[in-house]
Amino acid sequence: MKRKLILVGSVLSVCIMSFAFTIIQQPKPWPAPEKDAKTPNPVKSNAESISAGKALWSLHCASCHGKKGLGDGSKAAQLKTTPQDMTLASFQTQSDGSIYYKINAGRDDMPSFKKKIPDAEDVWNLVNYVRTFKK
Amino acid sequence: MAQKKTVKDTAKKTTVTADTTTTPVLPKKSYIKNTFDGNYIIDNQTVMVPIKGTFEFDIQHRFGTVDNGLRDLFGIFANATMKLGFSYTPINNLQVGFDATNEKMEVDFNLKWAILKQTKDGSMPVSITYFGNAMANTQANSVALIYVTTGDRFAYFNQIIIARKFTDKLSLQISPSYSHFNDLQGYLNAAGNPMPIFNNDNFSISASGKYQISEGMALIANYDQPLTQNPADNPHPNLSFGIEMRTSGHDFEIFIGNYSSLMPENNAFFNQNNYRKGQFLVGFDIARLWNF
Numbered sequence: 001m002k003r004k005l006i007l008v009g010s011v012l013s014v015c016i017m018s019f020a021f022t023i024i025q026q027p028k029p030w031p032a033p034e035k036d037a038k039t040p041n042p043v044k045s046n047a048e049s050i051s052a053g054k055a056l057w058s059l060h061c062a063s064c065h066g067k068k069g070l071g072d073g074s075k076a077a078q079l080k081t082t083p084q085d086m087t088l089a090s091f092q093t094q095s096d097g098s099i100y101y102k103i104n105a106g107r108d109d110m111p112s113f114k115k116k117i118p119d120a121e122d123v124w125n126l127v128n129y130v131r132t133f134k135k
Numbered sequence: 136m137a138q139k140k141t142v143k144d145t146a147k148k149t150t151v152t153a154d155t156t157t158t159p160v161l162p163k164k165s166y167i168k169n170t171f172d173g174n175y176i177i178d179n180q181t182v183m184v185p186i187k188g189t190f191e192f193d194i195q196h197r198f199g200t201v202d203n204g205l206r207d208l209f210g211i212f213a214n215a216t217m218k219l220g221f222s223y224t225p226i227n228n229l230q231v232g233f234d235a236t237n238e239k240m241e242v243d244f245n246l247k248w249a250i251l252k253q254t255k256d257g258s259m260p261v262s263i264t265y266f267g268n269a270m271a272n273t274q275a276n277s278v279a280l281i282y283v284t285t286g287d288r289f290a291y292f293n294q295i296i297i298a299r300k301f302t303d304k305l306s307l308q309i310s311p312s313y314s315h316f317n318d319l320q321g322y323l324n325a326a327g328n329p330m331p332i333f334n335n336d337n338f339s340i341s342a343s344g345k346y347q348i349s350e351g352m353a354l355i356a357n358y359d360q361p362l363t364q365n366p367a368d369n370p371h372p373n374l375s376f377g378i379e380m381r382t383s384g385h386d387f388e389i390f391i392g393n394y395s396s397l398m399p400e401n402n403a404f405f406n407q408n409n410y411r412k413g414q415f416l417v418g419f420d421i422a423r424l425w426n427f
Contacts, residue, residue, distance in 0.1 A: 040158045051303060055169065058350035060383040115188055115426040116383065121161050122168070 028081075030107060032098035039097035043124035045131060053129025056122060060113060069133035079109045092134045099127045167253040170262055170300040171308070173386035174222065174230075174247075175420050176343045177357045177375045178394045178402060180266045182298035182308055184249040185224045190425045193220035193234075197395045197418040200408060210416050218397035222247075234268075236397045243270035243398060253299060260299060267293045270398050287318035292400040304347040311340045314400035330366070337363040337370075339403045345379070353379045355388065361403055370403065374410040377418075386422040391415045 031037075043049050058067075064079060066072040069086030076083050084091055103123050106112030117123055171181035174191060185191060199213020207213040222232030228249040235242045245268035253262045272288045274280055282288050291314065298308030314337045324330045341359040348354055359373040377390020393408040395416055408414035 042158045042161055052168070055303070055350070059381065062350075063382065116186075118186055120159060121165060124161075 028108075030102065032094070032101040036101035037095050037098040039100065041096035041100070041124055041127060043121055043128060045128040049125045049128045050132060052122065053125035053127070056117060056126045057129050060116060061126075064109070069130065081109045083110075086130060086133045087135045092131070096124070096127050096131075099130055100124065103127070164258075165255040167255060167262070167300050170253065170298050170306045171345055172353060172379055172381040173388075173422050175386075175388065175422070176308075176345065176355050176379075177377060177388060177390050177392055177418070177420070178359065178373060178399070179310060179341050179343050179357055180247065180264075180294065180296060180399075181343070182249070182262045182264045182296045184228050184230050184247050184264060185222075185424065186426070187224050187227045188427045189224045189230075190427060191220070191222045191232075192423045193218070193222070194421045195220070195397050195419070197397060198416050200395075200414045200416045201391075202414060216395055216397055228252075234398070238396055238398070238401065240273045241270055241398055241401075242273055243268040245269075262298050262300075264296045264298075265294070266296060267291070268399070270400060282318065290314065290316040290398075290400045292398075292403070294399070305344070307342070307344045309340065309342050311338070312399065312403065313338055314403045316400065316404065319404075332367045333365045333404060334363055337361060337400075337403050339363075351381055353381075355379045355390065357392065359394065359402065361406075368405075368407070370406045371409045373402065373406060373408075375418075384424050386420075386424070388420040389417070390419070391417055 057065075062073055063075045064071075064073040065083050065086065066076065071083035071085050073083065086092070100123055102110070103117070103126060104112060104114045106114075113123070117126070169183075171183050174181060174183060174185065175193070175195075195218040197216040199207060199210030199215070201209040203210065203213065216236065216238045218234055218236040220232060220234040222230050222245075224230045230247040232245045232247070233242070234245065245266065248265045249262065250265060251259055251261070251263040253259055268291065270290045270292070272280075272282070272290075276282055292312060293314075294310050294312035296308055296310040298306060300306045316333070316335055319331065319333045319335060321329050321331045339359060339361045341357060343357045344355070346354045354376070355378065356376040357373065358375075361370040361372065371393065373392055373394040375390055375392025375394065377388055377392075379386065379388045381387070393410050393414060393416070394402040394406055395408060396402045396405065408416065
């Protein structure tokens, strides 16, 4: 009986801990303003655009978001906010305009790249590259 | 993206609010980006001028030549030349800077201007940038160092940099330069007359290249050839090569080469390290960038 109690208690503890971590890991909602989210991408996603986006990704983004957008970059562990896994549908279902807005605006650990990447075309190239992470 | 535009009608003018789904209009002319990774390629300036609002802090070292082997750990523990540099890009395509080096306590003010930029459509096949500085020796006068006027302390460097990004991996540049020292050391001949060692003006030409070997890492190389012939002590050319690593806020280069000075006019005039004799030295350039 005592063993059963310990077993049930352990399982419950693990469940509670898992739930607790699940809550912590959930990214804070970050909706883009409607007008930004609806802005269409003016840059066609072709090899040239994706190559330009990849170069920007490697330079500015990969250290936190990881080479393949998994959120496992070398600096990720030092951040207060866990970078989102960009391969997941929960990320990829948002519009191009929404991703563009977030790159420009930044939030918390994610800096604004408005000054580092001032050309709109470059940011759209980056959006096109981020789309290649989709599984 | 609510924009207001005026629509001309035959009957009347009406103002309408643009739909929020209007596709953003991008500039028609698009320039080639990242011909080089930073302001420096070893001892030379690159064609690049940072984007507006960039503040850059540079730390540069040139160690001693490797000739002494383990006695000074291939020059690493020999006397080093160091430079601290600060630059800012207040407007598009124009950078201003200030440097200070421990070599003869020299300081300079410099200016870099991107005159033309290579375009993606090929209408402009190269990028062209001007770089110039005014440098002063700030050491106190002594028995060995006598400057009569303040103007004697000054030297100037002017360079036109022409570069092309050939592929995503390969960029090359060629940069002719003109240097001038107001006052240079001479000697007294047998008759007791002062004779020059150097011409006060020097023309040189440099060729530099970068080859990207991975995202964030590149092989870099320079060759610098002084052209002006002096009465004595002609400067030797410089051959240098190394690797460059870049992140969002840093640019780091480590290399070996023959130039030991960190002011370009000093190298053009006074380099006595000869690559044919193996007189190479280790150096590094670190740049930290902020965007305001």
